[in-house]
Amino acid sequence: MKSANxxxxxxxxxxxxLDTVLALFSERGYFATSVQDISRESGVSVGSLYHHFxxxxxxxxxxYQTLSDRMSARISWIGAHRKTAHDQCxxxxxxxxxxxxxxxxVMDFMLYAKHRDFLPxxxxxxxxxxxxxxxxxxxxxxxxxxxxxxxxxxxxxSLFGGPIRIIVSRLDGILQAPLTHYFDEVWDCAWRSVAAx
Amino acid sequence: MKSANxxxxxxxxxxxxLDTVLALFSERGYFATSVQDISRESGVSVGSLYHHFxxxxxxxxxxYQTLSDRMSARISWIGAHRKTAHDQCxxxxxxxxxxxxxxxxVMDFMLYAKHRDFLPxxxxxxxxxxxxxxxxxxxxxxxxxxxxxxxxxxxxxSLFGGPIRIIVSRLDGILQAPLTHYFDEVWDCAWRSVAAx
DNA sequence: GTCTATACGACGATAGAC
DNA sequence: GTCTATCGTCGTATAGAC
Numbered sequence: 001m002k003s004a005n006x007x008x009x010x011x012x013x014x015x016x017x018l019d020t021v022l023a024l025f026s027e028r029g030y031f032a033t034s035v036q037d038i039s040r041e042s043g044v045s046v047g048s049l050y051h052h053f054x055x056x057x058x059x060x061x062x063x064y065q066t067l068s069d070r071m072s073a074r075i076s077w078i079g080a081h082r083k084t085a086h087d088q089c090x091x092x093x094x095x096x097x098x099x100x101x102x103x104x105x106v107m108d109f110m111l112y113a114k115h116r117d118f119l120p121x122x123x124x125x126x127x128x129x130x131x132x133x134x135x136x137x138x139x140x141x142x143x144x145x146x147x148x149x150x151x152x153x154x155x156x157x158s159l160f161g162g163p164i165r166i167i168v169s170r171l172d173g174i175l176q177a178p179l180t181h182y183f184d185e186v187w188d189c190a191w192r193s194v195a196a197x
Numbered sequence: 198m199k200s201a202n203x204x205x206x207x208x209x210x211x212x213x214x215l216d217t218v219l220a221l222f223s224e225r226g227y228f229a230t231s232v233q234d235i236s237r238e239s240g241v242s243v244g245s246l247y248h249h250f251x252x253x254x255x256x257x258x259x260x261y262q263t264l265s266d267r268m269s270a271r272i273s274w275i276g277a278h279r280k281t282a283h284d285q286c287x288x289x290x291x292x293x294x295x296x297x298x299x300x301x302x303v304m305d306f307m308l309y310a311k312h313r314d315f316l317p318x319x320x321x322x323x324x325x326x327x328x329x330x331x332x333x334x335x336x337x338x339x340x341x342x343x344x345x346x347x348x349x350x351x352x353x354x355s356l357f358g359g360p361i362r363i364i365v366s367r368l369d370g371i372l373q374a375p376l377t378h379y380f381d382e383v384w385d386c387a388w389r390s391v392a393a394x
Numbered sequence: 395g396t397c398t399a400t401a402c403g404a405c406g407a408t409a410g411a412c
Numbered sequence: 413g414t415c416t417a418t419c420g421t422c423g424t425a426t427a428g429a430c
Contacts, residue, residue, distance in 0.1 A: 013413090013414090029314035029317075030314060031228045031314055032314065034404075034405060034406085035405080035406060035407085036404095036405085036406095044414085045414060045415045045416075046406095046407085046408095046415085046416085047408085047409095047413090047414060047415055047416075048413070048414050048415075050406090050407070050408080051413065051414075052413090055406080055407075056405095056406065056407090112309075112312045115309045115312060115313065116312065116313055116314055117226035117227060117228055117229065117313055117314065120226075150382050150386075151379060151382055153363070153366055153371065153372060153379075154359075154363065154379055154382045154383055154386065155386075157359050157362035157363045157366060157383075158359035158362075158383065158386035158387065158390070159359075160362065161358030161359035161360070161361060161362035161363075162351075162354050162355035162356075162358035162359065162390060163358070164358060164362065165354035165355075165357065165358035165361065166350065166351065166354045166358075169350055169354060174350065175350060182348060182350075182351055185347050185348055185351045186351055186354075186355065189347075189351065189352070189355035189390040189391060190355065190390065192389050192390050193355070193359060193386040193387065193389050193390035194386060210395090210396090231422080231423065231424085232423080232424065232425085233422095233423085233424095241396085242396060242397050242398075243397085243398085243424095243425085244395090244396060244397055244398075244426090244427095245395070245396050245397075247424090247425065247426080248395065248396075249395090252424080252425075253423095253424070253425090395430105396429105396430080397428100397429085397430075398427105398428095398429085398430105399426105399427090399428095399429105400425105400426085400427080400428105401424105401425090401426075401427090402423100402424095402425090402426100403422105403423090403424090403425105404421100404422090404423080404424100405420105405421085405422085405423085406419105406420100406421090406422105407418105407419090407420095407421105408417105408418085408419080408420105409416105409417090409418085409419095410415100410416095410417095411414105411415085411416090411417105412413105412414085412415080412416105
C-alpha cells in the first residue's frame with residue numbers, strides 16, 4: 001500500500017511538483033523561489049510546469065487546494081465518528097498537534113498561505129473549508145448545551161485560538177518539546193474558556 | 198501639539214516614507230511594491246530612499262522597529278499603571294482591540310510581518326518585545342496566584358490566543374461589528390481559560 | 395542630503411521541436 | 413506531454429551631478 005503510494009507520487013509529475021514546492025516555499029518563501037528552482041529541484045521541466053499549472057501562482061493554488069482538502073477530510077471524519085462537541089473539538093486539536101509534529105511544513109503553509117502575499121484571491125484560513133467544519137461543531141455544541149451561549153465567532157476563536165498560538169510557537173521553534181507534551185494542559189484551558197460549566 | 202506633530206511628519210522624509218510604505222505594503226504586499234512605487238507615492242526620490250534605508254528590506258525593517266517600539270511603550274505603560282495581572286492583561290487586550298479599529302494597517306503589519314517572506318532574520322512576533330512584556334505579566338500573575346500554575350507558554354497562548362484570532366477575523370473582514378462590541382465576551386472567555394478560580 | 399539616469403541581472407512566460 | 417532555448421520586462425541598486 002505504502003510502496004504503491006510512493007511509486008504513484010514519483011510517477012505523477014503533478015504530485016512530484018507539489019511535494020517539491022511545499023519544501024521550497026516553506027524554506028525560502030514563495031517569491032524567493034523561481035520557476036527555474038522548482039524545475040531543477042523537482043526534475044520537471046519549465047515547459048511541463050506551465051503545461052500543468054498555467055502559471056507560477058497556479059502551482060501555489062494547487063498546493064493549497066490539495067492540503068486544504070486533506071485537512072477537511074480529517075476533520076469530517078472526526079465529526080462523523082465522535083458524538084459530543086467536546087470530543088469532536090478535542091480530537092481536532094489533537095489532530096492539528098499531530099500534523100504539526102509529523103508534517104510541520106504542511107501546517108506552516110496552511111496557517112500562513114493566505115497572508116503571504118501570493119494567492120491574493122484565496123479566502124483567509126478562518127473562512128476556509130476546514131475552519132468552517134470546526135465552526136459547525138461549535139455551533140452544535142452550543143445548541144446541545146455543552147458550550148455556553150455566546151457569539152459563534154467568539155466561541156470558535158476562544159476554543160481554537162490558544163491551540164493555534166501554541167502550534168505557531170512550536171513552528172517558530174520557541175517550544176522545544178513535541179506538542180503532545182502540552183496537549184492536556186492546552187485543551188484544558190481551551191475547553192474552560194467556553195464550557196457551560 | 199497635533200499640528201506640530203503633523204508638520205514634523207511631513208518634514209521628516211523618513212517618517213513620510215514609513216507612513217507611505219505601511220499603506221502600500223498592506224494593500225499590495227511587500228513584493229508587489231517596487232522601490233519606484235514607494236518613491237512616487239511618498240515624493241521621496243529613489244536615491245534618497247537608498248541613502249536613508251540602505252536597501253528595500255531596510256525600509257520594512259525600519260517600519261517594523263517603529264511600530265514595535267510604539268506597541269511596547271503602550272504595554273509598558275499598562276504594566277506600570279495597573280496592579281493585578283488580570284487588569285494588566287485585560288487592558289492589553291482592550292488596547293489591541295482599539296488599535297485594530299483605529300489603525301488596522303498597523304495591526305495587520307505587526308501580526309503578519311514576520312511571516313510575509315520579507316524580514317527573514319526578524320524574530321517571530323511571539324518572541325518580540327511586546328509579547329515578552331505580556332508574557333512577564335502572565336508569569337507574575339501565576340506567582341501571585343491569580344492564574345493557575347501551568348506552563349508559561351501555554352498560559353500566555355491561552356490567554357491571548359482567542360483575542361488574537363478575533364482580531365484576525367476582524368482584519369479579514371469576517372466580523373462586521375467593531376471589536377468593542379465583542380470585548381466583554383472575548384475577555385470573559387480568555388480569562389476563564391487560565392483563572393485560578 | 396537629494397535628485398535623475400542608467401546598469402545589470404533575474405524573472406515569468408512562450409515558442410516550437412520532439 | 414515533455415523538453416530546451418530564448419524573449420521581453422521589470423526589478424533593485426548604483427553612479428554621479430547638484
